[in-house]
Amino acid sequence: MTALWGGIEAGGTKFVCAVGTGPDDIRAEVRIPTTTPEATVGQALAFFQAQTRERGPLAAIGIASFGPVDLHPDSPTYGFITSTPKPGWRNADVAGPFRRALNVPVGFDTDVNGAALGENRWGAARGLDTFVYLTIGTGIGGGGLINGRLMRGLLHPEMGHFRLPHDLQADPFPGGCPFHGDCFEGLASGPALEKRWGQRAETLPAEHPAWALEAHYIALALMNYICTLSPQRLIVGGGVMAQRHLFPLVRSEVVRLLNGYIQSPAILEHIDAYIVPPGLGDRAGVLGALALAREAR
Amino acid sequence: MTALWGGIEAGGTKFVCAVGTGPDDIRAEVRIPTTTPEATVGQALAFFQAQTRERGPLAAIGIASFGPVDLHPDSPTYGFITSTPKPGWRNADVAGPFRRALNVPVGFDTDVNGAALGENRWGAARGLDTFVYLTIGTGIGGGGLINGRLMRGLLHPEMGHFRLPHDLQADPFPGGCPFHGDCFEGLASGPALEKRWGQRAETLPAEHPAWALEAHYIALALMNYICTLSPQRLIVGGGVMAQRHLFPLVRSEVVRLLNGYIQSPAILEHIDAYIVPPGLGDRAGVLGALALAREAR
Ligand SMILES: Nc1ncnc2c1ncn2[C@@H]1O[C@H](COP(=O)(O)OP(=O)(O)O)[C@@H](O)[C@H]1O
Ligand SMILES: Nc1ncnc2c1ncn2[C@@H]1O[C@H](COP(=O)(O)OP(=O)(O)O)[C@@H](O)[C@H]1O
Ligand SMILES: [Zn+2]
Ligand SMILES: [Zn+2]
Structure with missing residues (x-):
């Protein structure tokens, strides 16, 4: 059984979530409009939880996020979007909910570093x-x-x-x-x-x-x-x-x-x-x- | 016995060569005007050879050089100064003579990376x-x-x-x-x-x-x-x-x-x-x- 990974392109207009191993092997994908952090992250989480029930646990999640973001692993706001002017997203914890709910390692970086x-x-x-x-x-x-x-x-x-x-x-x-x-x-x-x-x-x-x-x-x-x-x-x-x-x-x-x-x-x-x-x-x-x-x- | 290192600040007007372990422990230092590669490198080499006779073999030599320089270890001109307009120094091998004559590892980089x-x-x-x-x-x-x-x-x-x-x-x-x-x-x-x-x-x-x-x-x-x-x-x-x-x-x-x-x-x-x-x-x-x-x- 090959390990499967989850990926989230967290953009200012939409979150694209996918499960798979690479470009030729995407098992499932969903697009979620970016509204509030709670709703958007909640829907993304629901997608990965459903995928986990269907296919077994994911090996890890990766998040490539719009920013600015906090990338310092030892910072209290690690994995947060920080000083964005985007309404509702200032100091939003993006990585935390996935790590806590799915109990897997979460890789977190800027959208451009991810790309x-x-x-x-x-x-x-x-x-x-x-x-x-x-x-x-x-x-x-x-x-x-x-x-x-x-x-x-x-x-x-x-x-x-x-x-x-x-x-x-x-x-x-x-x-x-x-x-x-x-x-x-x-x-x-x-x-x-x-x-x-x-x-x-x-x-x-x-x-x-x-x-x-x-x-x-x-x-x-x-x-x-x-x-x-x-x-x-x-x-x-x-x-x-x-x-x-x-x-x-x-x-x-x-x-x-x-x-x-x-x-x-x-x-x-x-x-x-x-x-x-x-x-x-x-x-x-x-x-x-x-x-x-x-x-x- | 503490290991001693050799350092060369290879500049366009002078080469500064030193033997020691750090800022508070320089055992010997010499300044050599930058003339031709043969003369300049030859004098620097003579300094390190004399130091080696006096103090025993050096652990390694480091060269922080004016440039442009070739830093790719697998290149045939690794350790050379390359396309400089400075007369006589185009394609001059700077690191090679030290490695061959002193038979020690040679660290080589730009003057600013060294600094x-x-x-x-x-x-x-x-x-x-x-x-x-x-x-x-x-x-x-x-x-x-x-x-x-x-x-x-x-x-x-x-x-x-x-x-x-x-x-x-x-x-x-x-x-x-x-x-x-x-x-x-x-x-x-x-x-x-x-x-x-x-x-x-x-x-x-x-x-x-x-x-x-x-x-x-x-x-x-x-x-x-x-x-x-x-x-x-x-x-x-x-x-x-x-x-x-x-x-x-x-x-x-x-x-x-x-x-x-x-x-x-x-x-x-x-x-x-x-x-x-x-x-x-x-x-x-x-x-x-x-x-x-x-x-x-
Ligand atoms: N085919 C195109 N030619 C020129 N500009 C384009 C084209 N498609 C989109 N754009 C411009 O690019 C911007 C959108 O960039 P895009 O990379 O698609 O999204 P975002 O940066 O929001 O993720 C808009 O300003 C749009 O006018
Ligand atoms: N005290 C100073 N104040 C302003 N400029 C200086 C001073 N000392 C040197 N310079 C200028 O810096 C240049 C020499 O830079 P320097 O870092 O000393 O040597 P190099 O770059 O050749 O290694 C010259 O153009 C000189 O006019
Ligand atoms: Zn600007
Ligand atoms: Zn220029």
């Missing part, structure tokens, strides 16, 4: 020990592995919120981040595109000047990650990157900006394999949660 | 597993530990070369980096200060407007490292930071720029202990090399 781990096990980051997973959607977030271990540190990275060069002559949009104005997220998230151009990002045609500007900002951010972290690869997903024509634009802009400074064939010769979409596509989230379960002790 | 390891063992990063060590001098470089292990990745970080917001109205200096113009190093290194203001940085008085601008650029860079890496502390050294009045300016500017986004007491309440000078001062380099020796296998 990074999933990409490492089954997707575009197989065999790598140092890489970034970035998502560009409603917000911009990033995680990854460094020397084979998930990024943590003081809290966890907030890869959308540093400042980029912003030429107000070329792009008078002041940026939409309530904290920083024209940080990376403020300039390049889906909602930033919508505010700047007055229409939803998915309705902007491929030849619209929005995309060259977007590629420029994304490339500046990737240059920053490259210089700061020296990743072996950059995986870029999220709703905005559904515009696949962004990839060649971003790649050539990164090469132009770095201007030969990083003397690595990965960048100078194989940029197509260096900046890539997620291998697991939009399954990176829930499969990442399953990967977190497999590492839970 | 980071020294700070971790004896200085301002004791007890931390994720922090950045940054030096602002002739160039700007950074390294550090993530999850307790030295940063490596594709090559190694090049923390001076990402792009910052640069208001050409407030600061018309175009930047001095030959690769990127106004990257962080191009705007904020010692030579950038000298070019912008027409006098050496050490001669600019504390009330000169140079320092508020310098603090602003440094703070933007630290904000970037904070968002990208989530370090538990930032150690900032190098010649320019001898201007100790920069520290309070940088700290308050970081807090202002982050604008409450990172909800950690380390930043919101204890910024004085979060952004700090090296605990080992200008001994971080050679002691870091000794720390690399202690980890060499």
Whole structure:
């Protein structure tokens, strides 16, 4: 009998819960709209309890959560969502209820660290020990592995919120981040595109000047990650990157900006394999949660 | 009998070689001007051979080197300085001669990773597993530990070369980096200060407007490292930071720029202990090399 794991992609709009062992073996899956913590966590718990009755105990649960989250195992609020502006979710205990009710190990991390781990096990980051997973959607977030271990540190990275060069002559949009104005997220998230151009990002045609500007900002951010972290690869997903024509634009802009400074064939010769979409596509989230379960002790 | 280690701070202007066990126990030390690889490495080797005859075999050698360097143990150029513009040093084997002539393990890393390891063992990063060590001098470089292990990745970080917001109205200096113009190093290194203001940085008085601008650029860079890496502390050294009045300016500017986004007491309440000078001062380099020796296998 193979052990089964449970995974929860805990997002701001929905919780996706799955039971299985990997991408080719999902035994059951359910989507639960994110309402209050009690209702949402309660429904997710009911799903796993039903699964346990049917299939026997799960080996562990993995939770890849929206944040900010507390990742310090010795903190009293470990496994909580902490200072989110999302109504009702401030200081919500997400990991605790599962650990107590199911009595199994629970792996807990950010959504992007979860996705990074999933990409490492089954997707575009197989065999790598140092890489970034970035998502560009409603917000911009990033995680990854460094020397084979998930990024943590003081809290966890907030890869959308540093400042980029912003030429107000070329792009008078002041940026939409309530904290920083024209940080990376403020300039390049889906909602930033919508505010700047007055229409939803998915309705902007491929030849619209929005995309060259977007590629420029994304490339500046990737240059920053490259210089700061020296990743072996950059995986870029999220709703905005559904515009696949962004990839060649971003790649050539990164090469132009770095201007030969990083003397690595990965960048100078194989940029197509260096900046890539997620291998697991939009399954990176829930499969990442399953990967977190497999590492839970 | 206590084991003795050898450390080499391999810099672009001098090699500092020491034998000992730590900051309070340096048995011998020598400074060798950096000329050709053959002469410089030859003199360093002669020093360690004489030490070995006098004191018995060393347990290991650590080398903290200027770069770029090859850190991949399975690469044919492991332990080499690679694509440096420094005459004569392109593709120079630095680690090999010591390993072959002294027949001991050789630890090899960047100068800043060495300094980071020294700070971790004896200085301002004791007890931390994720922090950045940054030096602002002739160039700007950074390294550090993530999850307790030295940063490596594709090559190694090049923390001076990402792009910052640069208001050409407030600061018309175009930047001095030959690769990127106004990257962080191009705007904020010692030579950038000298070019912008027409006098050496050490001669600019504390009330000169140079320092508020310098603090602003440094703070933007630290904000970037904070968002990208989530370090538990930032150690900032190098010649320019001898201007100790920069520290309070940088700290308050970081807090202002982050604008409450990172909800950690380390930043919101204890910024004085979060952004700090090296605990080992200008001994971080050679002691870091000794720390690399202690980890060499
Ligand atoms: N095909 C598309 N092209 C461009 N932008 C898109 C596309 N699909 C979604 N988006 C944008 O991405 C954002 C949603 O991001 P997504 O990653 O799907 O969800 P979330 O970030 O909320 O998890 C919205 O701002 C939306 O306008
Ligand atoms: N006390 C000081 N105040 C300001 N700048 C300084 C000071 N001392 C050195 N510098 C500047 O720092 C640079 C040298 O950096 P340093 O860290 O000493 O050496 P290196 O980076 O070459 O190892 C020079 O540009 C110099 O002008
Ligand atoms: Zn922001
Ligand atoms: Zn540069």
